Amino acid sequence: MAQYVLYNCGPSGNCYKVRLFAALAGIPLKILEVDLAGGEHRQPAFTALNPWQQVPVLQDGEIVIWDSQAILVYLAERYAEPEWCPPDPLSRARVMQWLSVSANEIQHGPADARLVRKFAYPLNYDHAVRLSSHVLTTIDAHLADREWLALHLPSIADCAAYPYIALAPEGGISLEPYDAIRAWMARIEALPGYVPIGS
Amino acid sequence: MAQYVLYNCGPSGNCYKVRLFAALAGIPLKILEVDLAGGEHRQPAFTALNPWQQVPVLQDGEIVIWDSQAILVYLAERYAEPEWCPPDPLSRARVMQWLSVSANEIQHGPADARLVRKFAYPLNYDHAVRLSSHVLTTIDAHLADREWLALHLPSIADCAAYPYIALAPEGGISLEPYDAIRAWMARIEALPGYVPIGS
Numbered sequence: 001m002a003q004y005v006l007y008n009c010g011p012s013g014n015c016y017k018v019r020l021f022a023a024l025a026g027i028p029l030k031i032l033e034v035d036l037a038g039g040e041h042r043q044p045a046f047t048a049l050n051p052w053q054q055v056p057v058l059q060d061g062e063i064v065i066w067d068s069q070a071i072l073v074y075l076a077e078r079y080a081e082p083e084w085c086p087p088d089p090l091s092r093a094r095v096m097q098w099l100s101v102s103a104n105e106i107q108h109g110p111a112d113a114r115l116v117r118k119f120a121y122p123l124n125y126d127h128a129v130r131l132s133s134h135v136l137t138t139i140d141a142h143l144a145d146r147e148w149l150a151l152h153l154p155s156i157a158d159c160a161a162y163p164y165i166a167l168a169p170e171g172g173i174s175l176e177p178y179d180a181i182r183a184w185m186a187r188i189e190a191l192p193g194y195v196p197i198g199s
Numbered sequence: 200m201a202q203y204v205l206y207n208c209g210p211s212g213n214c215y216k217v218r219l220f221a222a223l224a225g226i227p228l229k230i231l232e233v234d235l236a237g238g239e240h241r242q243p244a245f246t247a248l249n250p251w252q253q254v255p256v257l258q259d260g261e262i263v264i265w266d267s268q269a270i271l272v273y274l275a276e277r278y279a280e281p282e283w284c285p286p287d288p289l290s291r292a293r294v295m296q297w298l299s300v301s302a303n304e305i306q307h308g309p310a311d312a313r314l315v316r317k318f319a320y321p322l323n324y325d326h327a328v329r330l331s332s333h334v335l336t337t338i339d340a341h342l343a344d345r346e347w348l349a350l351h352l353p354s355i356a357d358c359a360a361y362p363y364i365a366l367a368p369e370g371g372i373s374l375e376p377y378d379a380i381r382a383w384m385a386r387i388e389a390l391p392g393y394v395p396i397g398s
Contacts, residue, residue, distance in 0.1 A: 051337050052304075063289060067296045074292035087286070090262060093273035096298070097266045103302040105251075124323060138250050 003030040004075075007049065007057040011118075013111055013163035014068040015056040016197045017102075021072055021159040023195040025080040069099040072156040083153050094150040098157035101135075102164075109135040111164040113171030132173050136165070136181060143180035147187060154191060162188050163197065202229040203274075206248065206256040210317075212310055212362035213267040214255040215396045216301075220271055220358040222394040224279040268298040271355040282352050293349040297356035300334075301363075308334040310363040312370030331372050335364070335380060342379035346386060353390060361387050362396065 006022075006029045008015045022029045034040050034055050041053045050057045050066035057064060058071045065074050076085035085095055109132035115121035116128065139161070143149070150157035166185055168175055175182055188194065205221075205228045207214045221228045233239050233254050240252045249256045249265035256263060257270045264273050275284035284294055308331035314320035315327065338360070342348070349356035365384055367374055374381055387393065 051340060052300075065292050065296070067299045069299045070292045070295035073295045074288050077288035077291055089273050089276035092276055093264050093269045096269035096272045097264070099295070100266045100268045100298070100302045101251075103299045104306060107303060108307065124326075127323075141250060 003028045005030045005032055005059040006071075007032050007034050007046070007055050007059070009034055009036050009055045011197070012055055013114075013167050013197070014054070016163040017068045017160050018056050018058065018071050018075070020163065020195060021075065021080075021084070021156055023193045024154070024159065024191055025075070025084055026193065027075055027079050067103075069103055069160055072099070072160055076156050083155070085156050086151065091151055091155075095155050095157045098149045099160050101139075102157075102160035105131065105135045106161055106164045109133075110168035110171055110173055113173055114164070114167055115171075117171045128171070129173065132168065132171070136168070136173070136175070136178050139165070140178040140180045143184045147184070149184075154188065158184075158188055167197065202227045204229045204231055204258040205270075206231050206233050206245070206254050206258070208233055208235050208254045210396070211254055212313075212366050212396070213253070215362040216267045216359050217255050217257065217270050217274070219362065219394060220274065220279075220283070220355055222392045223353070223358065223390055224274070224283055225392065226274055226278050266302075268302055268359055271298070271359055275355050282354070284355050285350065290350055290354075294354050294356045297348045298359050300338075301356075301359035304330065304334045305360055305363050308332075309367035309370055309372055312372055313363070313366055314370075316370045327370070328372065331367065331370070335367070335372070335374070335377050338364070339377040339379045342383045346383070348383075353387065357383075357387055366396065 006018055008031045010033065019029065034046065040046055041055065047053055049064050052066060054066065056068055056071060057066050058074065065071050073085060109128055112123050112128035113125060113132055116123050116125045148154050148158055149161055162185065165181060205217055207230045218228065233245065239245055240254065246252055248263050251265060253265065255267055255270060256265045257273065264270050272284060308327055311322050311327035312324060312331055315322050315324045347353050347357055348360055361384065364380060
């Protein structure tokens with residue numbers, strides 16, 4: 001099977017979304033580390049791949065995809081079993097709801113809190129903590145009577161949402177109050193092929 | 200043709216994404232106004248539809264979809280010509296890239312700036328203006344040699360990105376420096392069925 005190149009940064013939860021899904025779906029990735037601390041993502045060689053100057057980026061031959069959610073959609077539809085992103089309109093919409101939450105609310109809640117605490121980004125920590133509380137409370141209620149976020153089986157929606165929720169404690173946000181979220185995380189961590197972020 | 204119910208708020212750019220796409224694709228919508236000023240979105244009848252307490256929400260019989268991007272995916276795949284969201288993996292990924300940008304960068308740049316200026320939301324205006332400059336500069340460069348954001352024809356990606364870019368001046372952000380964006384906006388506004396936000 002061919003290998004696809006993932007431009008990666010180890011501690012990035014957005015990159016981990018892709019590595020996690022690829023591991024669960026059995027898709028081999030060739031990992032290329034991008035030196036964010038050294039500013040490699042702002043150099044012309046990288047901005048030609050992604051003008052947003054962000055990892056992850058996927059390269060599959062001539063095809064280049066940026067944005068972690070878009071990479072999940074591409075890999076799922078081209079190389080994975082259809083269960084990960086089923087083709088019917090309602091399943092697609094259910095998955096899309098959680099890809100949006102991952103790109104917006106989870107990013108600006110727990111992910112931003114972690115950027116401040118762990119990487120000293122100049123963002124508003126209190127705002128990120130307040131948003132995290134709203135996000136985690138809403139997701140916990142959603143998961144109270146569901147096994148997976150979007151569908152009856154694990155999907156790319158779970159792979160998109162899991163990393164920055166699991167990493168929330170690195171942003172000073174405890175997951176202790178959220179029983180349903182912790183049970184959902186345990187289900188993901190028990191899936192065959194699961195890899196933690198540091199692997 | 201059946202009508203689908205859109206829970207709507209007139210000035211919301213996220214609701215306008217759906218009204219614009221439905222108008223362009225010829226999908227009839229029954230519009231129900233939600234009284235955000237009166238807090239209707241925080242009442243149990245509404246939060247049962249959308250626990251995120253946000254408009255838009257689409258109701259199609261028993262099916263309820265929240266999140267503007269997810270509603271675009273659902274309507275396009277169920278009721279529109281395939282050109283609006285083509286089924287091949289690469290097209291899906293290209294569209295998804297711009298749905299993520301619409302949910303994240305455009306939302307927290309020009310849309311947040313407008314929330315502060317027009318609706319007095321307690322957000323960081325300077326941060327929104329800085330992000331807007333980055334977002335609009337990046338999109339303008341992307342559109343310099345393209346007619347549409349994601350594909351060779353207009354897609355739901357254009358419908359997702361257009362509203363809060365077109366509304367940027369209401370947030371105090373001029374579009375004057377962005378020639379390619381203004382040309383793209385004119386192409387959207389010339390599409391058969393186009394409706395402005397206030398229609």
